[in-house]
Amino acid sequence: MGIFFSYILLGLSLAAPIGPVNAAQLDRGIKGGFFPAWFVGLGAVAADAFYMLIVYMGVVHVLDTPFVKTFLWLFGGFVLIYTGIESMISAKEIKNASNERYVEPLYKSFFAGFIMSITNPLTILFWLGIYGSVLANAASSYGTQTLIIYSCAIFIGLLTWDFFMAAVSSSFRKLLNERILTGIAVISGLALIGFGLFFGWQGILLLFHH
Helix, strand or coil: CHHHHHHHHHHHHHHCCCCHHHHHHHHHHHHHCHHHHHHHHHHHHHHHHHHHHHHHHCCHHHCCCHHHHHHHHHHHHHHHHHHHHHHHHHHHHCCCCCCCCCCCCHHHHHHHHHHHHHCCHHHHHHHHHHHHHHHHHHHHHCCHHHHHHHHHHHHHHHHHHHHHHHHHHHHHHHHCCHHHHHHHHHHHHHHHHHHHHHHHHHHHHHHHHC
16 A cells, blocks of 8 residues: 555656646636646646556657657757747736636647646656556566556555645646736746757757657
């Protein structure tokens, strides 16, 4: 049981560092409330599940080719910069929670989280490195059934953090005034652009390295 909880913590620690998805969740939560923020996180978790499956099926070497890596860095950078700029433009539309305005459809929030996570090479490196070693360890020591249990534990951690971020960002919306909310939206937009520039730069380095 202790090992199970340690894998839940691993899932939490995976999701917790402030990255593009968290910045996007904060932005969506402030503008649209709990569900848009939650669905951004769910989209990211779906991308995690996809990579987990790829590692599990052993088709990892495809992702490790320089071409795929370069493409992901560059495309991921583009997605993040675009999302960041969009976030900053829409920051001025923030109204107090009482003035409900148009909220983007949930499938859009989900798709945004999914694209952001699936084009993030750091997600891949993470799943290759950490999940790859968890996989090797569990498979050699315990067999498939235990591996599935551990994988579920990682997902419980990911989903818990997702729920927490959505709750925090949507409660910000009710507790904080318009000026602070606009400030947070601008900062999360800048964070996304910053991540995007970093990704783009990594892609350019890879491109000219080969």
